[in-house]
Amino acid sequence: MTEDNLMALANTYYLPPQELRETFDLDTFDGVRWLRLLMMEMPTVGNMAGWCASCKNIESHRSTCYRCDGPLVCFDEAYWSDVGTKIKAAVQNDHALIRRVKAEAKAFRFDRQTLYIPSVLAWVRDEWDQAVTPEGRPFDPITQYKGANCVHDFRELGFTDEEIVDLFAEREQLPDGPVKIKRRDYAGISGKVLREMRDRAIASIGHVPASLTSVPELWRTMAWVKEQRENPLARLNGERPRAKRAHGLKSSS
Ligand SMILES: [Zn+2]
Numbered sequence: 001m002t003e004d005n006l007m008a009l010a011n012t013y014y015l016p017p018q019e020l021r022e023t024f025d026l027d028t029f030d031g032v033r034w035l036r037l038l039m040m041e042m043p044t045v046g047n048m049a050g051w052c053a054s055c056k057n058i059e060s061h062r063s064t065c066y067r068c069d070g071p072l073v074c075f076d077e078a079y080w081s082d083v084g085t086k087i088k089a090a091v092q093n094d095h096a097l098i099r100r101v102k103a104e105a106k107a108f109r110f111d112r113q114t115l116y117i118p119s120v121l122a123w124v125r126d127e128w129d130q131a132v133t134p135e136g137r138p139f140d141p142i143t144q145y146k147g148a149n150c151v152h153d154f155r156e157l158g159f160t161d162e163e164i165v166d167l168f169a170e171r172e173q174l175p176d177g178p179v180k181i182k183r184r185d186y187a188g189i190s191g192k193v194l195r196e197m198r199d200r201a202i203a204s205i206g207h208v209p210a211s212l213t214s215v216p217e218l219w220r221t222m223a224w225v226k227e228q229r230e231n232p233l234a235r236l237n238g239e240r241p242r243a244k245r246a247h248g249l250k251s252s253s
Pocket of ligand 1: 053054055056066067069
């Protein structure tokens with residue numbers, strides 16, 4: 001897969017920012033959300049004029065809200081300084097936060113977009129630039145999405161979740177012809193074709209992801225991906241498939 005393809009793929013995972021901002025109540029944002037907003041989801045926010053607390057509109061140039069003509073909460077130095085205090089608290093609570101968010105941004109190629117970081121937040125920019133990828137195997141959202149897409153495709157073909165997991169776990173020796181193991185018939189697809197489908201899916205993902213190793217893992221991943229796609233706040237919170245409320249908790253990674 002080329003990098004351009006990957007970028008296109010990443011874009012389909014995320015709703016466009018215009019749709020996201022309607023839901024943002026920036027007053028309630030903690031440092032975790034602000035960091036992801038500035039560095040990944042909406043880097044242009046650092047270049048905006050302010051936001052309207054009544055209708056949640058974020059303004060680029062005007063000094064009043066174009067929708068309700070209400071006064072804006074201005075993104076001035078004092079505002080960004082408060083944001084900085086929130087981010088500092090989040091980093092103190094979770095020392096790997098910036099490293100981890102940067103690894104996610106890299107996975108999505110979001111590390112290539114232009115960042116607009118207010119000057120008072122220069123220290124965040126510096127820490128971001130210096131942050132190295134966490135050791136071990138860092139959380140890889142792309143693999144989760146690919147695994148979920150794969151489950152979706154197999155379900156569409158008529159596979160049960162048990163059949164999907166069995167196929168990827170290679171629990172059964174598949175004959176070349178029609179497959180009938182207990183009550184499973186793998187959507188009536190021959191064993192030869194099933195093996196090819198499995199190999200192609202694994203090649204495109206890179207390895208068999210945890211989401212395809214058991215039915216509960218599969219369900220967890222599907223629920224997580226659905227939530228990530230539909231709820232921008234879940235993304236800004238950095239929720240993980242295996243820790244439903246990772247937000248605010250110290251992470252081990
Ligand atoms: Zn307004």
